[in-house]
Amino acid sequence: xxxxxxxxxxxxxxxxxxxxxxxxxxxxxxxxxxxxxxxxxxxxxxxxxxxxxxxxxxxxxxxxxxxxxxxxxxxxxxxxxxxxxxxxxxxxxxxxxxxxxxxxxxxxxxxxxxxxxxxxxxxxxxxxxxxxxxxxxxxxxxxxxxxxxxxxxxxxxxxxxxxxxxxxxxxxxxxxxxxxxxxxxxxxxxxxxxxxxxxxxxxxxxxxxxxxxxxxxxxxxxxxxxxxxxxxxxxxxxxxxxxxxxxxxxxxxxxxxxxxxxxxxxxxxxxxxxxxxxxxxxxxxxxxxxxxxxxxxxxxxxxxxxxxxxxxxxxxxxxxxxxxxxxxxxxxxxxxxxxxxxxxxxxxxxxxxxxxxxxxxxxxxxxxxxxxxxxxxxxxxxxxxxxxxxxxxxxxxxxxxxxxxxxxx
Ligand SMILES: Nc1ncnc2c1ncn2[C@@H]1O[C@H](COP(=O)(O)OP(=O)(O)OP(=O)(O)O)[C@@H](O)[C@H]1O
Ligand SMILES: [Mg+2]
Numbered sequence: 065x066x067x068x069x070x071x072x073x074x075x076x077x078x079x080x081x082x083x084x085x086x087x088x089x090x091x092x093x094x095x096x097x098x099x100x101x102x103x104x105x106x107x108x109x110x111x112x113x114x115x116x117x118x119x120x121x122x123x124x125x126x127x128x129x130x131x132x133x134x135x136x137x138x139x140x141x142x143x144x145x146x147x148x149x150x151x152x153x154x155x156x157x158x159x160x161x162x163x164x165x166x167x168x169x170x171x172x173x174x175x176x177x178x179x180x181x182x183x184x185x186x187x188x189x190x191x192x193x194x195x196x197x198x199x200x201x202x203x204x205x206x207x208x209x210x211x212x213x214x215x216x217x218x219x220x221x222x223x224x225x226x227x228x229x230x231x232x233x234x235x236x237x238x239x240x241x242x243x244x245x246x247x248x249x250x251x252x253x254x255x256x257x258x259x260x261x262x263x264x265x266x267x268x269x270x271x272x273x274x275x276x277x278x279x280x281x282x283x284x285x286x287x288x289x290x291x292x293x294x295x296x297x298x299x300x301x302x303x304x305x306x307x308x309x310x311x312x313x314x315x316x317x318x319x320x321x322x323x324x325x326x327x328x329x330x331x332x333x334x335x336x337x338x339x340x341x342x343x344x345x346x347x348x349x350x351x352x353x354x355x356x357x358x359x360x361x362x363x364x365x366x367x368x369x370x371x372x373x374x375x376x377x378x379x380x381x382x383x384x385x386x387x388x389x390x391x392x393x394x395x396x397x398x399x400x401x402x403x404x405x406x407x408x409x410x411x412x413x414x415x416x417x418x419x420x421x422x423x424x425x426x427x428x429x430x431x432x433x434x435x436x437x438x439x440x441x442x443x444x445x446x447x448x449x450x451x452x453x454x455x456x457x458x459x460x461x462x463x464x465x466x467x468x469x470x471x472x473x
Contacts, residue, residue, distance in 0.1 A: 069094035069286045070191060073114045075104045076124035081152055081176070085122055088184045094286050105131035108138075115139045115147040120190055125153040125173070129161035133168035140169045148190050152176045188281050208465075209250070209327040210458045213352040215337045215376075217359035217369035222390035222417060224336060225424060226358050226447065227251065228264045231334040232433035233451035235298030242435075245298020247331040247455070252292075252302040254319075254348065255338040256311055259304030265295050266431025267303050274305035276322070277313035288325035296433070300330070311342050320347035327351070331458070341375060349380035354454065358388045361413070366405040373409065387411050388450070391419040393442075415450050418442045 072089060074082045074097060082099040089095040104111060104123040115121060121139070125132050132151070139147050151165055155175035165173050171190045174183065214230070216223035231251035238244050253259035256273055272291040276283060283291075292300040326333045335348055349355070355376060359369040373385055387409060394416035395402070406412055423441030427434045434444040 070119045071096040071098065071117070072120045072122060072187070073098045073100055073118040074122050075100045075102060075107065075111070075114070076122075076152070077101060077103060077126070078124055081122070081124050084178075084180065084183065085187075088180050088187065092184075092188075092281075093290065103128075103132075105135045108135070111135055111139055112142045115143050120148045120150065120187065122150045122152065122187075124176070125151045125157065125161075125165060127154070129157075129164045133164040133170075136165065136168040136170055145169075150174065150186055150190055152178065184281070188284075191284070209330040209333045210354075210454070210461070211323060211327065211333045211335065211348075211352045212454060213335045213337055213348055213355045215355060215357050215372060216339055217357060217365045217372060219339070221358045221360060221365070222424075223358040224255075224260050224264060225427075225443075226356065226388060226390070226417065226450075227253075227334055227336040228261055229427075229434045229444070229447040230356075230451055230454075231301075231332070232296065232299055232435055233448050234332045234334065234455065235296070236451075236455065237297055243297050248298050248300070248329070249332045249334060250292055250300050250302065250326045250330040251334045251336070252322075252326070253304040253336045255336050256304055256314065257308050257338065259336060259338075261301060261336055262303030264428060264431065265301060265303075265433070267293060267295060267301060269306035270303040271305050271307070272302060273314070274307045274309045276318050277309035280313075280315065280318075282318055283322045283325065285325050285328075288322055288329065296436075299433075311338065311340055314342065314344045316344045316347050319344040320351070323347065323351045332454070339372075345376075346379045349376050349383050352380070352383060354457075355383055355385040356388050356415075356450075357385055358390050358417075361389050361392060361402055361405050363401075363405070366408055370409055373411075385411070386414040388415040388417060389413045390417045392416055393418040415446070417446045 072085060072095065074085045076082060086097045089097045100107065100114060103126040105128060136149055139149065149170050151170045151173045153173050153176065155177050162173050172186050174186055214223050214227040228251065231249045234247055234249045236246040238246065251261060253261035256277065262269055292302045294300050323333065357369050357373060359365045376383055376385060402413060420441050420443035423434055423438035423443045427437040430437050434441060434447065438444055
């Protein structure tokens with residue numbers, strides 16, 4: 065059974081209100097709903113207790129707006145303004161009374177004819193209002209994960225292979241059986257429609273991103289915690305769904321919130337991108353400290369990489385993009401077509417992943433990372449080198465941030 069992570073108390077003499085809230089809350093895993101069969105203004109001390117022990121109070125305004133407003137003020141005074149309160153009122157409630165409630169501090173007054181969707185959205189917004197504080201305190205005391213996006217210039221370039229094995233290497237497992245992970249890594253397959261990260265790691269499809277796209281809610285910390293599966297020590301994966309969700313159904317604010325929560329929980333967040341463009345790519349690019357563009361060195365592949373990089377740059381000025389040439393060993397001397405391509409990209413070819421079909425196939429066939437299937441292969445070593453670079457960058461950043469943390473408090 066799901067552990068309760070947030071609770072709502074419904075203060076109303078009308079059982080239909082409790083039933084409506086309960087039916088809405090059942091779609092948010094971990095939400096408990098309690099009932100208090102009374103009017104808010106009648107319960108005084110009990111209301112203060114309820115405010116302390118629940119995340120949200122929803123009450124039915126009983127036509128005595130002044131008394132309800134006084135009760136709301138008292139609750140907020142008692143909780144130092146922390147209580148979250150929603151009201152349901154007669155749709156014909158006079159405007160002046162409505163103002164009394166909102167002026168007292170009711171987050172939102174909804175008509176009692178509200179639809180389940182509207183109520184659900186109001187509850188989410190109201191509970192979300194508590195998050196920035198939690199998120200901020202987490203960011204101060206906890207992780208500030210490094211976000212790395214992996215993109216591809218053309219189909220089959222090797223982006224998923226890199227994303228999976230980079231995430232695996234970033235855990236930097238040690239110990240006799242490599243069971244102790246130094247870093248906690250999240251691997252997210254944002255290739256909503258054609259993602260294959262789950263296949264590479266023998267994981268079932270995950271409905272979470274589909275739910276996000278189809279239901280439209282902004283994910284909270286609990287959603288972020290419960291959506292990922294640990295597949296190896298330190299490696300947590302959010303695979304793409306089996307259902308095909310329209311790419312544009314995801315909203316930028318949903319993606320922004322999900323990444324923000326993951327950054328608080330993980331040292332690294334590796335994101336596999338789709339090749340198609342969508343509005344919600346902007347928050348991914350803005351959060352990313354590094355983008356790895358996986359491409360071949362052929363003219364069509366490089367031209368496509370250039371177009372994508374231009375788009376990314378328009379959406380995030382600060383993004384550092386590095387080129388990863390896949391299926392080619394780094395030559396001792398750059399060939400002329402490499403030089404031409406690097407000129408077109410206005411970037412050097414920073415990383416090279418050798419063509420290593422037997423290692424790639426062994427890992428894919430077993431549904432495990434290269435480290436488990438072909439740890440000594442040239443491909444595994446190349447990915448390890450790349451991961452070392454990123455770990456050094458992250459550690460340098462963490463070291464630079466340390467004195468500031470000391471000063472801040
Ligand atoms: N360096 C490599 N050497 C040999 N084979 C590779 C290499 N990288 C990937 N492959 C193989 O190429 C195929 C495509 O790789 P992958 O799925 O990682 O590419 P992609 O860019 O994610 O493609 P898609 O367009 O399907 O998203 C897979 O079968 C993979 O095992
Ligand atoms: Mg892929």
